Amino acid sequence: MSSLTSDPNQTDVNTIIRPPYFFISGFIAIPDMNYYYIFLCFVYIISLVGNTFVMTGIYVDRSLHSPKYIAVFNLAFTDVCESTALVPKLLDMFLFSRQLISYDQCLTSLFFVFLFITMQSFNLTILSYDRLVAICYPLRYHMMITHRSMLQLTGAAWAFAVLMVLISVCLITRLSFCRSLVINSYFCDHGPLFRLAAPCSNVVPNIAMSEINPCIVLYLPMIFIISSYICITHALFTVTLPQDRLRAIKTCTSHLILVAIFYLPIIFTYSLYSIIPTNARIINLSLTSILPPMLNPIVYVLKTEEFKVSAKKMLRRGAQRAVTQVKTT
Template sequence: MDLFNSALGKNITFVRPAYFIVRGFIGIPNVDYYYIFLLFVYIVSVVGNTTVMALIYLDHNLRTAKYVAVFNLAFVDLLGTTALVPKVIDTFLFNHYYVPYNECLTFLFFCFTCLSMQALNLVALCYDRLVAIMFPLHYQIRVTHKIMLSIILSFWLFAVTAVLTAAGLLTRLSFCGSVVIDSYFCDHGQIYKLACNDNTPSLILGNLLIVIILWVPLVIIMSSYVCIGHSLVKISTAHERVKAFKTCTAHLSLVAIYFLPILITFIKTVNVHPNARIINLSLASVIPPVLNPIIYVLQTQEIKASFRKLLKSRKQNILKILF
């Protein structure tokens, strides 16, 4: 990040606070119950995503290109909730509102990188479904481990570079007034708005990344499903259409869970109370990592079969030990 500062000249001095004050949940009635809920959500998320990752790793039948993206989504969900939830609970439950400057930027980096990768990973899964339904005869050629890994790695490179750039631009800002962040974590938008010098680069980049990471993936996914729907109509029998559509239900559920809460919050942001907005955005951050593994275990036949096989194997091992 020092490269951003050196590029501007050695004589420029930035006023950096020793810490930021994160006050998002302060003043919300009965919020202690919400922290208990967050703890429960975190435990379920860790268990669920670890289970999905373990199933894919242990079962050779799941080592296909599609499940490279599923594995990555579980990893991102696990990393994201681990970066966010324990810190949020520590901040508000134990009154550690003062977050050191560098720690806040690090917190921001991990949270936004994982949130970005969740959206981009849904595009990778959408590509898998699009090829499977529209070009079934070419699926083995167009959806390979190499292609899927290339897509996932390019998304990681973009997300890390974009968030590092955003965090780097924040180090150009001076904070000579308030250091109170009105959010539940070190939110990029809330931080640059506190600056007392020109924050235009951060403003432009922040809005650009919202378009690229939120709206562009959503448009790509919706456009893909328009094409998928057009292909499904051409299938001769209703049974085959339903069978093909069922392969998309897990992905569509993930898309709805991730995008709908964010879109509702953005659309109704003018009429929503600030406390309700903070609760809604925090739920939008922690609920998808909990439901994603549950959806894949319940709606994906391969993972359901692998899960049943794992349970049967464990049961047999326990019976051998006991008898």
């Protein structure tokens, strides 16, 4: 487990050593984590049910077939995919002690987990742009935010996210792993993975990519969102009627909560990465990965008036169908 060769200096510099497997340390060294899988199961079920409910509501209710809800649908879809890419493997490690993961499976897991986390950030940025145009340029909203423009924006975000994550994965494939195969994380995390190859390979491009990715995925979107809300706040001061101002604030509340849930914990953890103990970092990052997909649909159902009306319609229709089926049987 600790090494593949006795002396990495004896290996051919042109030979890439790809191990058959890695060992994900996960939560093994963290005390009192034996029943964490119960929490994971709860979070995963709520994430699947909640986001599926949001996607179904948007698909069924024609009143929600607006450009804004294309981004909301995409966020719910991303949340389902992210939870599915991450939580089942965590449960497998807890319930069956399967800490080993093959080289190909590790890179595949890395690709999809980072892809969906990246898309979460981009989706929140797109929703911020929607709110910015809606409040600051209300008369031009239907010209600037159309179904076509939103689909193009979302498609461009997906393409850019795939390209970014693919570059990170490709940079991993050029590395040789000739010593430790233990990944000190709860999944095939990019940083802990490429650092395993540091004694045997040139990891400078990987380090550069690990510095660039947070800037593009976290800090630039966060700067745009903050700038958007500065403009929105300025625009709200020009609104004369209090009820109009209150209505505009309510439309931003759900988005601001989603932004806080996603960005604040992860930026805090990455900013203090070097001083946070490994066990605390693993727990913090696992929570920042699995909680937003669970909380996002709850926030939208509870905080968005349009969706609350749609949810009540769906539940009413479901109850009526259940009653009808009972009567027919």
